[in-house]
Amino acid sequence: MPFLLLSFSPTILASRAFACTPNPLLFNSHLIMSLAWKPVSRPDDRRPARCHTVPGLSAEEVAAASEEAFGSYYTPDLKRKGTGVAIMWFRNDLRVLDNESLIRAWAASDAVLPVYCVDPRHYGTTHYFGFPKTGAFRAQFLIESLADLKKNLMKHGLDLLVRHGKPEDILPSVAKALGAHTVYAQKESCSEELLVEELVRRGLHQVVIHEGESSKQKSVNPKLQLIWGSTMYHIDDLPFEAKNLPDVYTQFRKAVESKCSIRSCFKLPASLGPLPSGSLDEISGQGTIPTLEQLGYNEKKFERGMHFVGGENAALGRVHEYFWENDMLRVYKETRNGMLGPDYSTKFSPWLASGSLSPRYIYEEVKRYEKQRLANDSTYWVLFELIWRDYFRFLSIKNGNSIFHLGGPRKVMSKWSQDQSLFESWRDGRTGYPLIDANMKELCTTGFMSNRGRQIVCSFLVRDMGIDWRMGAEWFETCLLDYDPASNYGNWTYGAGVGNDPREDRYFSIPKQAKTYDPEGEYVAYWLPELRALPKDRRNFPGQSYIKQVVPLKFENTNQRNDYAKRGKGKWNNVHEG
Numbered sequence: 001m002p003f004l005l006l007s008f009s010p011t012i013l014a015s016r017a018f019a020c021t022p023n024p025l026l027f028n029s030h031l032i033m034s035l036a037w038k039p040v041s042r043p044d045d046r047r048p049a050r051c052h053t054v055p056g057l058s059a060e061e062v063a064a065a066s067e068e069a070f071g072s073y074y075t076p077d078l079k080r081k082g083t084g085v086a087i088m089w090f091r092n093d094l095r096v097l098d099n100e101s102l103i104r105a106w107a108a109s110d111a112v113l114p115v116y117c118v119d120p121r122h123y124g125t126t127h128y129f130g131f132p133k134t135g136a137f138r139a140q141f142l143i144e145s146l147a148d149l150k151k152n153l154m155k156h157g158l159d160l161l162v163r164h165g166k167p168e169d170i171l172p173s174v175a176k177a178l179g180a181h182t183v184y185a186q187k188e189s190c191s192e193e194l195l196v197e198e199l200v201r202r203g204l205h206q207v208v209i210h211e212g213e214s215s216k217q218k219s220v221n222p223k224l225q226l227i228w229g230s231t232m233y234h235i236d237d238l239p240f241e242a243k244n245l246p247d248v249y250t251q252f253r254k255a256v257e258s259k260c261s262i263r264s265c266f267k268l269p270a271s272l273g274p275l276p277s278g279s280l281d282e283i284s285g286q287g288t289i290p291t292l293e294q295l296g297y298n299e300k301k302f303e304r305g306m307h308f309v310g311g312e313n314a315a316l317g318r319v320h321e322y323f324w325e326n327d328m329l330r331v332y333k334e335t336r337n338g339m340l341g342p343d344y345s346t347k348f349s350p351w352l353a354s355g356s357l358s359p360r361y362i363y364e365e366v367k368r369y370e371k372q373r374l375a376n377d378s379t380y381w382v383l384f385e386l387i388w389r390d391y392f393r394f395l396s397i398k399n400g401n402s403i404f405h406l407g408g409p410r411k412v413m414s415k416w417s418q419d420q421s422l423f424e425s426w427r428d429g430r431t432g433y434p435l436i437d438a439n440m441k442e443l444c445t446t447g448f449m450s451n452r453g454r455q456i457v458c459s460f461l462v463r464d465m466g467i468d469w470r471m472g473a474e475w476f477e478t479c480l481l482d483y484d485p486a487s488n489y490g491n492w493t494y495g496a497g498v499g500n501d502p503r504e505d506r507y508f509s510i511p512k513q514a515k516t517y518d519p520e521g522e523y524v525a526y527w528l529p530e531l532r533a534l535p536k537d538r539r540n541f542p543g544q545s546y547i548k549q550v551v552p553l554k555f556e557n558t559n560q561r562n563d564y565a566k567r568g569k570g571k572w573n574n575v576h577e578g
Contacts, residue, residue, distance in 0.1 A: 051302040053309060054347050055318040057325070062317035069316045069361070070097060075267040082108035084211065085178045085276045089171060089185040089200075090116045090160070091193070092484070093229055093355035094145045095312040096152045096272075098265035101227045105184035106269065111276040114153055114160050115174060116146060117167040118290055121192070126474040127404065135478045136297040137447030141310040145354050146289045148311025157273020162289050168199035172207045175222040178276050179209045186355070187226040189396045190485040191404075200224055231390040232359040232383075234263050235397075242397040247500045252394075253387050265360050304526075305446035306342055308350045308481055315351035319362065322346050323369050332378040339439070339450040340523045346382065349482035350448070352389070359386050389487060395500060396486035403489040406470060408498025416468040423471050425550045426461050429527075432549030434540050435514045436460050438527035445527075447481040452517055458495035459508035464554050469496035509555060514540035 055062060086109035088102050094116075096102065105112045124133050134142075150160040163170045171183055183204065188194060204222045211220055228235045235242065239259040246252045292299055308314075323329045328343050338344025351357035363383060370379050399409040407413060424430075429437035429444070439453035449457070454476075461472045473492040477483050493499035495506065518524060521539025525532040531539045531546065538545070 051304055051307050052342050053307050054342050055309065055314055055321045056342060057317050057321055062313055065320035066313040066316045068320070070268070073097060073265060073268050074270055076270070078103075078107070078267060078269045080107055080110070080269070082106075083110050085109055085111050085113065085180040087171065087175060087178070087180045087183045088112055088114040089167065089183050090114060090149065091186050091188065091355070092353070093186040094149045095315075095356050095358065096149070096156060097268070097312065097316070098358035098361050100229045100266055101184045101186050101225075102272070103266045103268070104225070104227060105182070106272050108182060108184075111274055112158060112272060113174070113178060113180070113276050114158055115171065116149075116160060116162050117170050118162065118164045118295075119166055119196070120164075121166070123295055126477055128470050129474050131474050131478045133477065135447065135480075136292065136300045137479070138481050138483065139295050139297055140292055140300060141308060141350060141447070141481050142354065143289060143292065143295075144310030144314075145312075145356050148313055148356070150289065152312055153272070156268070157271040158275055160289075164290065166199075167196055168203045171200050172203035172222070175204060176207045176209070180222055180276075181209065181211065181220070182223045182225050184225045184227065186229045188230075189393055191401050192485075197224070197226060230355065230359075231393050232262055232363055232386045233260055233390050235394065237261070237263070238394070242394050245391075245394050245398045249388065249391050249501070252391050253384070256387065256390075262360060262363050265358060265364055302446070305442055306347070306448055307446070308347070308448065310350075310354070310356070312351075312356045315348070315357035316361075318347060318351070319357070319365055322348075323365055327373075329366070329369055329382065330374050330376065330378055333381040334378065336381070337450075337452045337517060339453055339517060340526060345451065353482040353484045353487075359389065362386065392490035393486045395490055399500065403486075403493055404470070406468065406498075408493040408496065409500050410498060412498040414498070415466075416462075417466045418468050418471065419465075422465050422550060423461075423467050426457070426465065426467070426472075427475055430547060430550070431460070432547050433460070433510055434521075434524040434528055434531060434542065434546060435510055435518065438524040441527045443476075443479050447479055449480075452513070454491070455495065455506075456508050456510065456513050458492065459506060460510065462496045463507050464510075465551055469493070469498070507555060510553060511541070 057065065086105040088105040093099055093101065102112075102114075122134050123139070125131060126133055146160065146162065150162075153160050161174070163174070174180070175183060183200070185197075188197065201224045204224055207222055208219050209222060210217045212218055233256050237260045238245075239255050240246075246255065322343065326343055328335070328346075332346065335344045348357060348362065352359060363386065366379055366382055395409075396403060402409045402411070405411075406416065426436070426440065427444075429440035431437055431440075436457055439449055439457050442453070443449045458469075458472060461467050462469045469492050473489055476488055476492070477485075480488065490499070494501070497506070514521075514524075518540060520536040521531065521534070522536075525534075525539050528546075531542055534542055534545060
């Protein structure tokens with residue numbers, strides 16, 4: 001079953017989830033530990049470990065990988081038959097490659113203006129508990145993604161207009177100034193984004209533009225054209241309506257795999273230009289890509305763990321690095337439950353969440369790898385994870401705001417604590433359980449946490465602490481680079497036992513998890529350096545050598561029948577969340 005992140009995306013009307021899936025293979029902990037990135041240390045082990053940049057390619061290698069990827073999709077056959085001006089409103093689709101909205105805007109006009117709105121609501125607070133809606137790491141990742149998008153648009157004859165304010169105010173104003181007939185954008189699925197779409201539509205309806213020759217002019221309102229583009233399987237190709245989506249993932253997966261095909265990535269013309277004549281000069285207050293300080297954050301230094309570079313070029317570089325350069329796709333299924341290092345899993349999730357990377361592009365690269373190198377369980381499992389990601393997106397349509405409510409889609413009545421002191425011990429990595437504390441420190445230090453870690457800390461918060469799961473979900477919303485509402489809240493509802501599937505009741509035994517996935521304590525010693533001096537078999541079980549445990553475990557016996565993870569069924573969506 002399930003527990004995302006890739007990134008990353010927000011909620012206003014109601015709080016916005018976690019997932020786990022079957023793993024029939026025995027987990028190869030020795031393989032994972034051999035792949036783990038182990039920091040260089042001095043004898044006193046007090047020097048901060050180095051930070052690993054993802055992708056780990058040079059700027060020249062990233063540029064070459066991006067150029068190769070784009071080169072595969074150029075075609076001279078695309079014909080542009082439209083007239084007038086179209087606006088391309090970028091949202092959570094910050095890419096040029098395989099962006100249907102962008103191609104449709106180009107084809108339906110003779111000039112396109114790309115626009116991004118820095119919406120102040122994304123930098124407010126979460127719905128229930130008032131945490132920062134967007135943390136500093138994700139804000140920095142977004143800034144880098146916008147700069148990279150601007151660069152790629154300029155390579156294709158366009159530019160990016162960045163305006164600071166609400167889309168429902170900005171887009172009608174820009175449409176009026178340019179006489180634009182249509183605003184194109186990616187369709188979203190959760191309440192906050194849906195509300196903004198409706199407000200933009202209403203705003204455009206108040207704008208009147210004149211079309212046609214002077215003698216035959218007619219007055220019309222600009223249209224909002226929303227296009228589905230966030231999933232591997234297109235919503236229109238599903239064998240059922242979203243409202244009739246199966247409640248069990250396996251049923252959904254089998255249905256789409258047997259009855260649906262995945263659409264090809266969109267081809268690109270050599271140029272997407274021109275911009276509307278004089279557009280950037282004529283629109284007052286055009287704005288610039290914001291700095292961290294302008295968004296209200298202090299600069300964050302990456303001193304340990306992984307530093308993800310934002311943007312489409314970095315995303316394409318990472319696909320090249322993981323699949324082709326490091327050749328890790330062939331062992332993905334065996335290594336995906338790791339926690340330490342850059343290559344135990346794809347790490348595609350931050351770029352998927354921001355829309356810098358198309359899931360269909362990943363699909364086509366997997367198929368190319370299978371044809372040129374190897375097809376096995378691991379190559380399939382990447383696609384299996386992407387189907388999970390699709391499932392959560394479609395579930396968010398079926399279930400609506402219930403994924404943000406305490407009782408979840410099934411309206412489960414349970415007593416939850418909102419003990420602030422207990423929650424803060426979890427949030428800050430001070431629970432007295434090294435595996436929990438190490439994962440939470442990684443999250444706060446980097447904006448990332450492994451699939452395995454997400455399952456474990458979720459289980460501990462809701463099962464052992466009894467804390468309201470929405471507190472955990474909203475904290476993840478703050479911190480995760482790869483936050484998106486459908487995956488984050490979908491996964492958390494599953495982890496809390498209030499999700500779509502009534503069979504779910506998972507408990508992750510911390511001792512069992514530690515022995516299986518961090519047998520020598522390398523992960524906890526990396527994030528909790530005070531444990532490195534202990535014998536390896538004691539690092540996860542330090543006793544009096546570590547801080548006092550804040551709560552007892554619900555099930556001390558690792559042989560408990562309902563240790564869900566022990567049965568091999570625990571999994572927070574790996575491709576989407578790590």
